Every structure is written in C-alpha cells, then in structure tokens.
Amino acid sequence: MSKTIAEIRGKQGYTSTIIEEADGRVHFNGDMDIDADGAYRAYHPDNKSGLDDLRNAHTGDDWFGCVTVGGRPVIQGPGDPAPGFYVSATSLHLLQPDGTVYPRTNPRGYVDAESVPFIVVPPAIVKGVAGVVLGCKARLTDTRSGKSVDCVVAGTGPSTKTGEASIAAAKALGIPSSARSGGEEKPVFTYELWPGVAAVVNGVTYPLQHS
Numbered sequence: 001m002s003k004t005i006a007e008i009r010g011k012q013g014y015t016s017t018i019i020e021e022a023d024g025r026v027h028f029n030g031d032m033d034i035d036a037d038g039a040y041r042a043y044h045p046d047n048k049s050g051l052d053d054l055r056n057a058h059t060g061d062d063w064f065g066c067v068t069v070g071g072r073p074v075i076q077g078p079g080d081p082a083p084g085f086y087v088s089a090t091s092l093h094l095l096q097p098d099g100t101v102y103p104r105t106n107p108r109g110y111v112d113a114e115s116v117p118f119i120v121v122p123p124a125i126v127k128g129v130a131g132v133v134l135g136c137k138a139r140l141t142d143t144r145s146g147k148s149v150d151c152v153v154a155g156t157g158p159s160t161k162t163g164e165a166s167i168a169a170a171k172a173l174g175i176p177s178s179a180r181s182g183g184e185e186k187p188v189f190t191y192e193l194w195p196g197v198a199a200v201v202n203g204v205t206y207p208l209q210h211s
Contacts (some may be wrong), residue, residue: 027193
C-alpha cells in the first residue's frame with residue numbers, strides 16, 4: 001500500500017502530496033525553482049558574476065549556500081575551478097578517488113549544478129522513509145512534454161517547499177535554466193526518487209549519504 005509522507009503547500013498556492021509506494025518509490029508533483037548550489041560559478045562576491053543572487057546563499061551571517069570558515073564564505077583560489085568565486089556546497093558530499101570525502105573547502109567535493117542533473121527534496125522525505133535519500137536515484141518529468149531526465153538527490157531544502165532542480169536538470173527538459181530568472185511556477189513536474197538506490201547519472205555512481 002502507498003502512504004502519504006507529507007502535504008506541503010507551495011508558494012504558488014498549490015498543495016504537493018508526497019507519496020511513498022509499497023516498492024519504496026517516492027513521488028510528488030511540484031513547480032521548478034532553479035538551484036545553482038554546488039556549481040563552481042554559483043556565487044561571486046560582486047553579486048553580478050555569479051550564476052545566482054547572493055541573497056539565495058545566506059540570511060545575514062547564516063551562509064547556507066556557501067562554505068564558510070570562521071563565519072566567512074570561502075573564496076576559490078588559483079588552483080580551483082573558478083578562482084574568485086565562492087565555494088558553493090550541496091548537501092551531498094562527493095568522494096575522492098581513494099574513497100575518502102573531499103575537504104569541505106574543496107569545490108570539487110560537491111555536485112556541480114551546471115553539469116549534473118539533480119533535485120532537492122524537503123526534509124519530510126528524509127525523515128519519513130527508511131532508505132538513504134541523499135545520493136539516491138531520482139527522475140524528473142515534465143508532464144506537459146513527457147520529457148524526463150535521470151537525476152541524483154543532491155540536497156535537502158526548506159520544510160515548506162517542494163520543486164527544486166539543478167541548472168543541468170532544467171536544461172535537459174528545455175526549461176529556462178537561469179538561477180536568477182528561470183524555472184517554472186506551475187506544478188507541472190513529477191519528482192520521483194528511490195531511497196537506498198544509488199544514483200547513476202552521466203556514467204557516475206553517486207555515494208549514498210546519511211543525513
């Protein structure tokens with residue numbers, strides 16, 4: 001039997017019902033906000049050069065979209081992928097070739113929103129299912145066109161929000177992919193995930209990570 005994990009009222013006034021099926025698959029419908037987190041060029045100190053507005057990376061001194069040391073966001077250096085940009089993080093941390101986790105200040109240790117299709121899910125899913133959610137297999141479908149893209153669950157978002165996907169996921173579905181101005185306000189997307197099943201996206205197998 002299926003069970004309802006949560007019902008979340010979206011910012012556009014619709015209610016998203018999160019369902020877990022008997023086989024463990026979880027699904028819900030939602031809109032699409034564009035997430036730049038994890039991208040090497042996600043945020044820049046000048047708030048112009050980055051893919052996203054810095055207001056989406058912090059509230060006051062609380063930096064949730066960037067890695068901080070001593071309360072200050074870390075800036076990428078000469079040997080990093082995008083020198084001068086902040087190091088932006090995803091909830092999912094990647095592993096180095098030797099199987100250890102990257103140092104938290106290394107921008108390569110997070111899922112790149114520009115190149116990897118991923119989705120972000122509300123905490124109710126993480127708390128409501130037995131399988132590991134971060135790093136698990138996911139699929140995002142535009143119900144209007146029927147197009148779908150294989151994804152990884154790379155983040156957990158606010159408890160009051162459903163419907164968030166990476167720049168790369170939006171591009172794959174032909175949705176405006178700018179983190180500043182793109183996305184879709186209508187709840188026309190089906191989000192599916194398989195907790196406990198490691199995602200394989202673009203030939204890369206992602207680690208399952210307990211929250």
